[in-house]
Amino acid sequence: MKGMVFTEFLDMVEAKFSADMVDDIIDDAQPASGGAYTAVGTYDHQELVDMVVALSKRTDIPVDTLVKVFGEHVFSVFANNYPSFFTDVPDALTFLSGIEDIIHAEVIKLYPDAQLPKFDCHFDGDTLIMDYQSPRHFSDLAEGLIKGCGAHFGENLEVARLELNPDTTRFTVSRQAV
Ligand code: HEM
Incomplete structure (x- = not known):
């Protein structure tokens, strides 16, 4: 999946929650890419899914609602x-x-x-x-x-x-x- 999707997701998490939450869900999900996304890069879409699941656990908001x-x-x-x-x-x-x-x-x-x-x-x-x-x-x-x-x-x-x-x-x- 294109990096722009990841960067937009993490920007949204920062805006709606906090910069700490971004760090926390990257820590939780341990994405293989390391979590430093560039807009033009391409990454495994599973990394996005893993970060959404991590965000859901920390916020108690269901995964489908977040997506x-x-x-x-x-x-x-x-x-x-x-x-x-x-x-x-x-x-x-x-x-x-x-x-x-x-x-x-x-x-x-x-x-x-x-x-x-x-x-x-x-x-x-x-x-x-x-x-x-x-x-x-x-x-x-x-x-x-x-x-x-x-x-x-x-x-x-x-x-x-x-x-x-x-x-x-x-x-x-x-x-x-x-
Ligand atoms: C200006 C409008 C849109 C643009 C520029 C756009 C562009 C993109 C891009 C760049 C991706 C990521 C592909 C990748 O990462 O490899 C994507 C994925 C996707 N797009 Fe669009 N899109 C647009 C509108 C829509 C709309 C209206 C829908 C729904 C009807 C839609 C449904 C999806 C879905 C579900 C994916 C995720 C990939 C998948 O399901 O396999 N897109 N789109």
Whole structure:
């Protein structure tokens, strides 16, 4: 996983908890890389999982909650860093429907070693169906990113989740009246 994901996670931990908490979870998780991440480096995604588990133990906040909150947060970081991805995109569902063919397709050009999930997206009327598949099983991260996308566009999205099989999570996303 790209280092930017790690640096954003640790920045968030510092902002929401403290710099000591960052040191503590790195001490607890003992990441093989040593915990000094650079944005352009690439690291084992398990290191992120281990640090989230360590943070969960120290804060008594469930792992899935922490990962979802991080997903929401990191969407706003992406939106700041990649404004061109938002040009002429009218709303959240349009943005989300292009995650595979437009957004992550651009990401892989910028970072050829990025390990991206697969999203199969289609509309059923006004509802967007997103089938998420990844050997890394970051569906909580995906849920947070979807909600972060709604927040970015100032929309109230309802997100329902269904495990289609052990490798595929279906997100059903619809826009609610604000
Ligand atoms: C401007 C918007 C976005 C950008 C620039 C972006 C970029 C990235 C990058 C750089 C990674 C890390 C890849 C790696 O470390 O190897 C990533 C991973 C991921 N992205 Fe996106 N992303 C965006 C929006 C989204 C949205 C809206 C979703 C959800 C619908 C999403 C779902 C994911 C997930 C779940 C992963 C974790 C990897 C995995 O599941 O295997 N991303 N993305």
